[in-house]
Amino acid sequence: xxxxxxxxxxxxxxxxxIIFAISIELLATFHLRNYYIDYLASDLESTAHLIKDFLxxxxxxxxxxxxxxxxxxxxxEIKTRITIVDIKxxxxxxxxxxxxxxxxxxxxxxxxxxxxxxxxxxxxYSFTLEIDMLYIAIPIVNDNHQILGAIRLALPxxxxxxNIGYLHRIVLSTTIIGLLIATLIxxxxxxxxxxxxxxxxxxxxxxxxxxxxKKLKIHSQDxxxxxxxxxxxxxxxxxSKIKIISEDRNKIEVxxxxxxxxxxxxxxxxxxxxxxxxxxxIIHCSQNKVLGRFHWEIIRxxxxxxxxxxxxxxxxxxxxxxxxxxxxxxxxxxxxxxxGEKENIWGAVVVLNDITQIKKLEKMRExxxxxxxxxxxxxxxxxxxxxxxxxEGAINDPEKTQHFLEIIEKQSNRLNSLxxxxxxxxxxxxxxxxxxLQSTNLKELLDKVMAEFKEKIILKKIQISxxxxxxxxxxxxxxxxxxxxxxxxxxxxxKYTPEKGEISISFLEREKxxxxxxxxxxxxxxxxxxxxxxxxxxxxxxxRSRDLGGTGLGLAIVKHVVQAHKGTIGxxxxxxxxxxxxxxxxxx
Ligand code: ADP
Numbered sequence: 001x002x003x004x005x006x007x008x009x010x011x012x013x014x015x016x017x018i019i020f021a022i023s024i025e026l027l028a029t030f031h032l033r034n035y036y037i038d039y040l041a042s043d044l045e046s047t048a049h050l051i052k053d054f055l056x057x058x059x060x061x062x063x064x065x066x067x068x069x070x071x072x073x074x075x076x077e078i079k080t081r082i083t084i085v086d087i088k089x090x091x092x093x094x095x096x097x098x099x100x101x102x103x104x105x106x107x108x109x110x111x112x113x114x115x116x117x118x119x120x121x122x123x124x125y126s127f128t129l130e131i132d133m134l135y136i137a138i139p140i141v142n143d144n145h146q147i148l149g150a151i152r153l154a155l156p157x158x159x160x161x162x163n164i165g166y167l168h169r170i171v172l173s174t175t176i177i178g179l180l181i182a183t184l185i186x187x188x189x190x191x192x193x194x195x196x197x198x199x200x201x202x203x204x205x206x207x208x209x210x211x212x213x214k215k216l217k218i219h220s221q222d223x224x225x226x227x228x229x230x231x232x233x234x235x236x237x238x239x240s241k242i243k244i245i246s247e248d249r250n251k252i253e254v255x256x257x258x259x260x261x262x263x264x265x266x267x268x269x270x271x272x273x274x275x276x277x278x279x280x281x282i283i284h285c286s287q288n289k290v291l292g293r294f295h296w297e298i299i300r301x302x303x304x305x306x307x308x309x310x311x312x313x314x315x316x317x318x319x320x321x322x323x324x325x326x327x328x329x330x331x332x333x334x335x336x337x338x339x340g341e342k343e344n345i346w347g348a349v350v351v352l353n354d355i356t357q358i359k360k361l362e363k364m365r366e367x368x369x370x371x372x373x374x375x376x377x378x379x380x381x382x383x384x385x386x387x388x389x390x391x392e393g394a395i396n397d398p399e400k401t402q403h404f405l406e407i408i409e410k411q412s413n414r415l416n417s418l419x420x421x422x423x424x425x426x427x428x429x430x431x432x433x434x435x436x437l438q439s440t441n442l443k444e445l446l447d448k449v450m451a452e453f454k455e456k457i458i459l460k461k462i463q464i465s466x467x468x469x470x471x472x473x474x475x476x477x478x479x480x481x482x483x484x485x486x487x488x489x490x491x492x493x494x495k496y497t498p499e500k501g502e503i504s505i506s507f508l509e510r511e512k513x514x515x516x517x518x519x520x521x522x523x524x525x526x527x528x529x530x531x532x533x534x535x536x537x538x539x540x541x542x543x544r545s546r547d548l549g550g551t552g553l554g555l556a557i558v559k560h561v562v563q564a565h566k567g568t569i570g571x572x573x574x575x576x577x578x579x580x581x582x583x584x585x586x587x588x
Pocket of ligand 1: 488492493496497520522523524525533538539540541545546549550551552553554555556578579
């Protein structure tokens with residue numbers, strides 16, 4: 001199958017040229033043959049007139065002998081057959097045959113014509129000679145205008161055919177040469193015509209692939225030139241429009257990718273048409289694989305799929321809290337809105353807001369309240385109980401009274417320190433309280449705190465060592481809060497270290513920060529408790545902590561103080577061997 005237009009053009013040309021060449025060939029041969037025969041016929045007619053004049057006397061006198069001998073002689077000389085017939089068609093003489101053996105010639109078409117006084121002409125196939133013959137007959141008319149007979153000359157057309165064949169070969173070879181030249185010219189023409197079309201095809205293919213770098217050269221002002229011009233213009237327009245569209249798209253993509261909310265849009269059929277990075281992370285898949293696919297194939301969360309389906313079906317905004325379990329459990333506030341007019345909804349967009357932290361805080365707050373109530377209720381119940389017992393008569397027993405009052409005092413102290421710790425914690429946690437940064441001498445702060453615990457240290461015979469360089473710098477911190485943190489850490493170290501234990505405190509100035517470490521060789525903490533040790537009210541052993549006057553809020557307070565100073569806190573501990581608490585504070 002011919003696909004290329006150049007080939008189509010070429011073959012069209014060739015077919016036209018061949019038809020043309022054949023027509024020329026046929027016409028030329030036909031006309032040349034006719035012309036040649038006419039020429040021979042008129043030549044024969046002239047010769048016949050000459051012979052008629054030459055033989056007229058003998059014919060009019062009916063001198064058969066003379067007629068015969070002259071006919072034979074003349075026929076040989078002019079190499080043409082001469083036949084003389086009388087008015088009835090009887091052959092009087094023939095230059096090549098015996099007239100007595102010949103048929104009557106009255107029925108021969110040329111003789112018939114001649115007998116009517118005209119020049120008769122006929123071309124017939126001679127069965128005797130097996131060739132085409134040209135016959136010319138003229139009448140022999142006397143002075144009284146009477147037709148006496150006819151002279152007929154006959155010439156074989158072999159020569160004509162030979163000459164025509166020769167001419168035919170000349171015409172044929174000329175046609176073939178012409179055909180070859182025409183072929184060459186038609187190839188050049190068809191290639192020239194199709195070259196710009198080819199260029200246009202290539203450029204159009206490039207344009208369709210988004211490559212607008214190549215432009216067409218304008219070779220002419222004709223229709224092809226105009227088309228090239230229009231194509232160049234179209235390419236430019238398309239390029240600028242695509243640029244505008246892609247710029248707009250880029251802007252939208254940047255905006256979408258920078259928002260922290262997960263955003264996705266689907267069309268009416270449920271296929272994903274837009275999805276931002278945050279959404280990808282939430283549903284845990286990559287963007288180029290999800291676009292164009294149905295949301296239920298991609299999103300492995302029934303709640304989210306349902307809300308999207310419902311929005312498309314009902315054409316109403318719907319919201320719901322959804323829980324995503326993978327890769328980690330998170331809670332999102334999903335809000336799906338239909339896209340388009342009420343009668344013509346073409347899609348829906350869903351926005352996922354991560355509310356895990358809010359939910360966690362809510363839960364923590366609830367737990368905190370529950371914990372506070374519980375922690376407060378315990379000493380209060382105890383105080384209430386002993387007061388009741390005293391009122392019921394125990395007050396009369398001085399020994400019991402003393403004992404109960406001691407318990408009441410202990411419980412109210414505990415209540416007091418609990419309320420104090422809660423207040424401290426809420427004060428630090430409260431965002432309204434700003435850290436009051438002042439140049440502080442940490443060594444002085446530590447000395448002050450250590451002085452507060454002097455009695456306890458002596459009582460428990462604890463060995464305490466400090467390691468602070470004399471050039472330790474002043475640090476911009478909130479002195480009150482850091483004092484509180486140091487107090488809590490030292491309090492714990494003393495509380496959870498048995499008698500004759502050792503505590504060491506070191507302050508280290510490093511390149512970018514200050515490193516504070518409080519180590520004890522006390523009871524230590526087993527590994528499973530370490531991750532939760534800084535939570536509010538978290539205690540490894542509730543009863544022991546209570547006995548020691550602990551509230552379970554000390555480390556939570558320390559953690560908040562350190563965080564308020566943009567620092568970090570950590571613990572390293574082995575059960576039965578001791579603990580190491582460290583704080584890293586940035587140098588401003
Ligand atoms: P508490 O008032 O109970 O001491 P904290 O918040 O200060 O509360 O400490 C939480 C828990 O961490 C304590 O109950 C205790 O089990 C453990 N802990 C804190 N410091 C130490 C320490 N230095 N050695 C061993 N255990 C400690």
